[in-house]
Amino acid sequence: MMGVPKMSKEYRGVWVFIEQNEGKIEGVSLELLGAGRKLADKLSVSLCGVLLGKDVLALCNQVISYGADKVYVIDHPVLEDYRTESYMKGVVLLAEKYSPEIFLYGATPNGKDLASAVATDLSTGLTADTTMLDVDLDKRLLEASRPAFGGNIMATILCKKHRPQMATVRPKVMKALEPDKERQGVIIEENIELYEDDMRTKVLKVVKDVTKRANLADAHIIVCGGKGLGDQQNFSLIYELAEVIGASVGGTRDVVEAGWLPHELQIGQTGETVTPKIYFAVGISGAIQHLVGMKNSEIIIAINKDASAPIFDIATYGIVGDALDILPKLIQQFKEIRTEKGGEISYA
Amino acid sequence: MHIVVCVKQVPDTKIIKINPKTNTLDRRSAPAILNPYDAHAVQEAVRMKRFIKEVYISVLSMGPPQANAIIKKSVEIGADEGYLISDRAFAGADTLATSYALSKALDKIASIRPIDMILCGKHAIDGDTGQVGPGIARRLDIPPVTNVIEVTELNEKEQNVVVKRKLSGGYQLLQIQMPCLLTVEKEINALEYSPLPNMLKAARYEPVVWTVNDLGDVDRTQLGLKGSPTIVGKMFTPPKHEGGKRLEGSSDEQVRELIKCLLEEKKELFHVK
Numbered sequence: 001m002m003g004v005p006k007m008s009k010e011y012r013g014v015w016v017f018i019e020q021n022e023g024k025i026e027g028v029s030l031e032l033l034g035a036g037r038k039l040a041d042k043l044s045v046s047l048c049g050v051l052l053g054k055d056v057l058a059l060c061n062q063v064i065s066y067g068a069d070k071v072y073v074i075d076h077p078v079l080e081d082y083r084t085e086s087y088m089k090g091v092v093l094l095a096e097k098y099s100p101e102i103f104l105y106g107a108t109p110n111g112k113d114l115a116s117a118v119a120t121d122l123s124t125g126l127t128a129d130t131t132m133l134d135v136d137l138d139k140r141l142l143e144a145s146r147p148a149f150g151g152n153i154m155a156t157i158l159c160k161k162h163r164p165q166m167a168t169v170r171p172k173v174m175k176a177l178e179p180d181k182e183r184q185g186v187i188i189e190e191n192i193e194l195y196e197d198d199m200r201t202k203v204l205k206v207v208k209d210v211t212k213r214a215n216l217a218d219a220h221i222i223v224c225g226g227k228g229l230g231d232q233q234n235f236s237l238i239y240e241l242a243e244v245i246g247a248s249v250g251g252t253r254d255v256v257e258a259g260w261l262p263h264e265l266q267i268g269q270t271g272e273t274v275t276p277k278i279y280f281a282v283g284i285s286g287a288i289q290h291l292v293g294m295k296n297s298e299i300i301i302a303i304n305k306d307a308s309a310p311i312f313d314i315a316t317y318g319i320v321g322d323a324l325d326i327l328p329k330l331i332q333q334f335k336e337i338r339t340e341k342g343g344e345i346s347y348a
Numbered sequence: 349m350h351i352v353v354c355v356k357q358v359p360d361t362k363i364i365k366i367n368p369k370t371n372t373l374d375r376r377s378a379p380a381i382l383n384p385y386d387a388h389a390v391q392e393a394v395r396m397k398r399f400i401k402e403v404y405i406s407v408l409s410m411g412p413p414q415a416n417a418i419i420k421k422s423v424e425i426g427a428d429e430g431y432l433i434s435d436r437a438f439a440g441a442d443t444l445a446t447s448y449a450l451s452k453a454l455d456k457i458a459s460i461r462p463i464d465m466i467l468c469g470k471h472a473i474d475g476d477t478g479q480v481g482p483g484i485a486r487r488l489d490i491p492p493v494t495n496v497i498e499v500t501e502l503n504e505k506e507q508n509v510v511v512k513r514k515l516s517g518g519y520q521l522l523q524i525q526m527p528c529l530l531t532v533e534k535e536i537n538a539l540e541y542s543p544l545p546n547m548l549k550a551a552r553y554e555p556v557v558w559t560v561n562d563l564g565d566v567d568r569t570q571l572g573l574k575g576s577p578t579i580v581g582k583m584f585t586p587p588k589h590e591g592g593k594r595l596e597g598s599s600d601e602q603v604r605e606l607i608k609c610l611l612e613e614k615k616e617l618f619h620v621k
Contacts, residue, residue, distance in 0.1 A: 081520070084482065084492050109515055113494045116482035120447060125577030128477035148583060155580050162577040200491040200528070204510065205521040263534055270476055277614060288586060299613065300592075301606065316592040317609060319602045329603045337607070
């Protein structure tokens with residue numbers, strides 16, 4: 001069954017897995033509808049949302065308003081919480097019945113988990129953590145690009161002989177369309193046989209923890225430090241600056257690997273993707289793995305000794321200098337502003 | 349109880365250098381190590397062994413003969429047995445072909461000693477995909493749980509395990525029937541120093557090495573490059589951004605200039621309460 005190119009039948013359409021939690025659609029799914037719309041238009045096919053859950057029918061109109069032509073929906077009590085086994089069963093059923101050519105998922109814990117299982121079942125290719133999407137119209141090939149390991153280089157991954165072509169896509173990289181409430185679409189409800197007793201995984205509890213992760217994702221200002229700071233003691237300057245201007249603290253992979261910061265505060269390809277109003281990159285050279293996690297920030301301030309560091313290419317303001325010299329001065333001047341005007345600096 | 353941990357040898361990304369001409373990795377510059385997430389997976393098996401009598405820990409890897417080193421490393425941490433599948437037929441495998449080869453090896457290990465649990469690292473630091481673990485679970489038709497941050501209960505009698513699975517904003521508490529597959533995050537445990545007897549055992553240890561012929565009923569079209577639906581189409585340097593304003597002058601002047609620019613552009617920032 002596997003290994004044989006399944007190209008005998010016609011595969012058409014661009015699909016987006018719509019991830020919802022407790023009746024709220026994840027931002028990345030709306031972003032993917034925006035990206036998927038462009039691909040579908042290029043290929044002259046429809047864009048379809050795939051929505052699974054319990055009592056989720058009401059969400060279909062939102063999926064359409066963000067660009068979908070069709071929504072395939074499976075509404076079932078067993079699908080209340082995400083579980084690989086139940087969700088995979090539903091998604092595989094739909095994919096086998098309707099044969100999409102491209103199928104995109106958010107690179108969230110659930111999206112990655114689901115896509116991996118579905119790709120195995122459908123015996124097709126899956127590209128992880130994509131940051132750029134395009135299609136080769138002649139060959140109807142999805143060009144899914146992601147930062148290649150280590151180097152400052154991107155790799156475009158192709159899946160020539162198997163369908164659907166699947167990819168998980170990093171959150172906050174693609175842009176969602178403005179929702180259009182007038183937009184018309186088709187809702188197709190599918191039935192599935194699922195029994196709670198058959199499930200080998202039971203959800204005992206879902207606990208919300210809105211501490212560190214949420215802080216970084218929602219922060220207006222982030223001060224992020226890299227290995228250029230030298231050691232953990234110098235890294236305390238990052239905390240000091242953050243404190244003065246009411247910012248959240250983040251770090252690069254190197255810094256997390258070195259144990260200066262917990263993993264939850266890592267920004268980049270294998271950490272968080274952030275889009276604050278102001279991003280301070282201190283002692284960060286700007287490896288592409290880091291850039292993909294922060295390059296959509298509104299204002300980027302780079303402070304680095306090495307004038308040729310790639311971080312300066314994306315910085316709004318660049319200061320070539322030693323962070324250990326610049327940071328204390330920056331902290332001092334912000335403090336002075338605070339004293340001058342009275343009170344605390346915060347983002348209104 | 350039999351736990352099998354899947355481990356991978358990876359270049360140490362902390363040390364690896366980038367060739368400035370080609371923008372690619374200089375692989376010779378990096379020592380090969382046990383994938384850090386996999387080290388935590390082995391450690392977790394060792395931790396479980398402390399609470400439950402008669403846990404047998406095997407590790408399984410796919411790679412060149414040099415991958416022996418990470419199996420020895422796993423024995424140092426506390427594994428009892430190590431298997432390496434090594435064959436040119438496996439070379440060039442993407443995640444789909446890798447999970448196929450590993451699942452075949454797991455079938456064979458299970459025929460020697462039935463498997464109750466498979467542990468994997470969340471992802472390998474060279475590929476960063478996290479796709480192989482769930483792929484193996486699917487092929488063996490056992491339930492997977494990815495991103496596990498804590499194993500809170502292990503009920504041998506009821507044959508289930510209770511774990512915390514990390515989500516975007518919180519966690520799920522899940523009870524999974526064994527046999528199952530878990531992929532672990534680093535925060536699941538702290539790596540410990542290996543006890544001396546383990547080090548001595550590891551120094552002498554030689555893993556069981558299997559080639560494709562040893563795996564029995566294998567569909568070779570699903571292995572290696574041939575069995576991989578994805579290929580690297582091209583490599584390119586991402587489009588260069590123009591870069592913004594370089595501030596000039598002494599460091600004091602640069603700092604002053606920066607704050608002035610920020611105050612102009614982001615007035616709402618300095619909303620002083």
